[in-house]
Amino acid sequence: MKGLLTTVAAGVIAGSAMAQDFDLDALVEAAKGEPPTTVYAVTGKIVETAEAFNAKYGLNVTGKKVNEAGQVDLLIREHQAGSITGSVSLASDVAVIVTDLVAQGVVESWVPGDIAQHLAESARDPLVVVSDPHVWAYNSEAQDTCPVTNVWQLVDPDFARLVAIMDPLEKPMYADWFNQLAEHHDDAMAAAYEAHYGKPFEGDSATDAWVRAFAANGPLVADSSGVADAIGAPGQEKPFFGMLSAAKFRDNADKGYKLAICSGMQPFAGWLYPGLGVIAKGTPAPNTAKLFIHYLLTEEGIAAQSVDGKIPADPRIGLPAEEASGIGAHLGELMVWDTASSDSDLERRQDWQDIWMTELNR
Incomplete structure (x- = not known):
């Protein structure tokens, strides 16, 4: 029953036709005949999501934070060995997934027919399950309002x-963000x-000039927890300003932090990083993998992440009231990621990292 459901490429079949062809009950039954499998995700919330999935469908899926x-390394090595442990990858490196792994047949993108029609075209191929907002933030205890209205202030x-x-050398999405700005929003x-x-900007690329000046201005480079500490920890006279994932706003409740989104910042208050959901080709549990992708696209399946400010791809699913950052009110201020330029993002990644490292160390 491995070929029970045909992979659906976005835009090839109309949404209504896909919905008619999709049979969730048949997919569940096919999955029950498959061996246990594992799903990889960048968030530890994948563990509880897998447990809830197992309870719902009577299957055996292990969630693993990677x-x-x-x-990327696991997907490639397992593919080369012909022994697939991880059937699903969630929110990995967008540029590498799109440019290398899909093209080389290591993974594939699959869109559930009953949900595809509700997704934006840009979220269908490759499939975006959820988007992670990275926002400019300040300390609301030390400052009544955001002290920054324009990214160019940050180079003064x-x-x-x-x-x-976060370090663009350790978190390539930040180097890719520079490229997204240069490719699509340099005018902004x-x-x-x-x-x-x-006065008007004079030069070939405003983004290039800003990245160089920003790095040369001596930003604190840290992991996500370090950035949250520097910005949001209470009791600071002169806290840092900075950028971090909206998920870290849970520290406001957990640690008494004072993180607040810097609304109204030019040209953007942040950006949305797409969390792709892809399936490992050759997995012995293809229907389980498809069912798990389907589950992630539901309100129930994405609940553990949406409470942390992750934006579900299906616009019918809103953010819960207890989401800590309030990002839902600022989505129109965020740069939307364009996966169509993934080739350029990957090709120029090292260039942006070299610029960053050189200017940071001057």
């Missing part, structure tokens, strides 16, 4: 060594420059 680079002397950010970066300095 970072972006680790997932007033913010030297006072901005915290130039307009922000003119708004801040009162």
Whole structure:
């Protein structure tokens, strides 16, 4: 029953036709005849999601937290060995998944027919299960309002060594963010420059100029917890400003932190990083993998992540009231990631990392 459901490429079949062809009950029955399997995700919440999935469908799926680079490595090694342990990869390295792993047949994107019609076209191929907002943030205890209205302020002397950010050398999505700005929003970066300095930007790339100046201004580079500590820890006279995932706003409740989103910032208050859901080709549990993807696209299946501010791909699913950051009110201020430029993101990643490292160490 391995070929029970045909892989659906977005845009090839109309949404209504896909819905008619999709049979969830048949998929569940097919999955019950398959061996136990594992799903990889960058969040530890995948453990409880897998447990809830097993309870719902009577299956045996293990959720395992693995970072972006680790997932790519596992997917490649398991594919080469012909022994697939991880059937599903969630929220790995977008540029590598799209440019290398899909193209080389290591993984494939599959869209459930009953849900595809509700997804934005840009979220169907490859399938985006959830998006992770990374936002500019400040300490609401030390400051009544956000002290920054424009990204170019962050390269001025007033913010030297006072901005915290995750390391683009360790978190390639940040280097890819630079490329997304340069590829699709350089005009917006130039307009922000003119708004801040009162004169037009002169040069080939406003984004390139900003990245160089930002790195040279001595930002604090840390992991996600370190960035959250620097910005949000209470009792600071002069806290850091910075960027982090909206998921870290849970520290406001857990640790008494004072993180707040910097709304109204030019040109963007942050960006949405797409969490792709892909299936390992050759998995001995293909129907279980498809069923798990389907589950992640439901309100129940994504609940453990949406409570942390992760944005479900299906717009019919809102964020829960207890979500800590309030990101739902600011989605229109965020840069939307364009997976169509993944080739460029990967090709230029090392260039952006080299620029960052060189300027940071001056």
